[in-house]
Amino acid sequence: GLAAGAMFGAAFSMRTEAAVYGVVAVAITLAVLLFEGRTTIGPAIGRVLVVGATAATGFATLFMANNVLEKALLGQTFRSGRAVDTATGGGSASGLRIKEALATSTTPFPTYDPTYVVLGVALAAALVVWARRSRAGRADRVGALAAALVGGLFVLRLSFGLGFWPGLLAATPIAGVALANGWGRRADRLVLAYALIPLPLVFAFQFPGGALPQWAGRYLLPTGLLLGALGASLLVALVPWARRGFVIAAIVATAAGVGWLSVRSHEIAAAGTTLETRPEALLISADGFPAREFGATYGRKPWLSVSANSDIPRAIDVAVASGLPSFAVVALDPDQPLPPVEGFHETGHELVPFVGGQSFTVTSFSRD
Numbered sequence: 001g002l003a004a005g006a007m008f009g010a011a012f013s014m015r016t017e018a019a020v021y022g023v024v025a026v027a028i029t030l031a032v033l034l035f036e037g038r039t040t041i042g043p044a045i046g047r048v049l050v051v052g053a054t055a056a057t058g059f060a061t062l063f064m065a066n067n068v069l070e071k072a073l074l075g076q077t078f079r080s081g082r083a084v085d086t087a088t089g090g091g092s093a094s095g096l097r098i099k100e101a102l103a104t105s106t107t108p109f110p111t112y113d114p115t116y117v118v119l120g121v122a123l124a125a126a127l128v129v130w131a132r133r134s135r136a137g138r139a140d141r142v143g144a145l146a147a148a149l150v151g152g153l154f155v156l157r158l159s160f161g162l163g164f165w166p167g168l169l170a171a172t173p174i175a176g177v178a179l180a181n182g183w184g185r186r187a188d189r190l191v192l193a194y195a196l197i198p199l200p201l202v203f204a205f206q207f208p209g210g211a212l213p214q215w216a217g218r219y220l221l222p223t224g225l226l227l228g229a230l231g232a233s234l235l236v237a238l239v240p241w242a243r244r245g246f247v248i249a250a251i252v253a254t255a256a257g258v259g260w261l262s263v264r265s266h267e268i269a270a271a272g273t274t275l276e277t278r279p280e281a282l283l284i285s286a287d288g289f290p291a292r293e294f295g296a297t298y299g300r301k302p303w304l305s306v307s308a309n310s311d312i313p314r315a316i317d318v319a320v321a322s323g324l325p326s327f328a329v330v331a332l333d334p335d336q337p338l339p340p341v342e343g344f345h346e347t348g349h350e351l352v353p354f355v356g357g358q359s360f361t362v363t364s365f366s367r368d
Helices: 002-012 018-036 041-074 079-088 094-105 114-132 141-159 175-181 186-196 199-205 218-237 240-276 309-321
Strands: 283-285 303-305 326-331 344-353 359-367
Touching (some): 002 018, 018 041, 018 186, 018 199, 094 114, 094 199, 114 175, 114 240, 141 240, 175 218, 186 218, 199 218, 218 240, 240 359, 283 309, 303 309, 326 344
Parallel strands (some): 283 303
Antiparallel strands (some): 326 359, 344 359
8 A cells, every 4th residue: 555655646746637546546446455355344444444544645755755845946836736726627617628538538630520529439439349349259240340440540540640649549449458348357347447437537627728639648548558458468359350450550559659759859849949049039939838848959048938828018028128139929829919019129020830730920029
């Protein structure tokens, strides 16, 4: 219990949803211990109390250690604040959360277009049906048709080029084998419980608004790991052609991810270098997120970033007060409105390629 709690506490320092997985995993474990010891209720309760207390101690120790480290290095705690924000925002924007739950669990298409949402759900269902109807000694034509549907949807996704595959099942197709055939053995059912029971809580409390630019559901990675491992262990029960088909599907999805990672990293690096070498003394990011991508060039040129368009005038005020001779506003929106700047004049617009066909519009200002 102490080791498990400590590992979840360490994971929580990086990912807020680790707390959800940790609480659920400990609860399931305690329930199993109590059920197994139901004939000797006294010792069973003792084991439950010991494991529960030590798991809580391990988690709390790492949680507090991380808080101390954050305060020492950054002056305040960040992870606990994010956890509070996540908890207080749970259940809000329910329509968006339902769409994001579908996207992060099923689809390879980074869009909310209803047609492609339906195709993503169809892919997830086809993976499960393929695995269920392709077991050795029980294979039938339905499994072959489901496999053909999976292949067709993979080809359709690849025809659009490299990009994000936000859905867990799309990016981890072998997880479909676990969902289809992981209910027979008690040990397998326990793995499924650890993987699936946290999902409603994760969907209800995950940060909204960023489901599409993900790979395999970034808030669902423990579930993907468990289902992928369980599915791999169950491949042997499939007929040979289906077993090879699932392995090929996994290789294709992984290759698409590696390819997209390479392309995206190079495009971001090129954009960061181009912006870093611009003549303006200061750059203002009209969106707080893109500037986080430029870690390779961070610190070579002063940057300001804002989290809302309404804050752009404040950032410009800081640029003006700095005494620097020039600055530029870097915006993904080509129609980003900018206020007139007293003491400065606009010197031009330029497009800088970013990633995935997007471009920054760089608007330059120089002191009069």
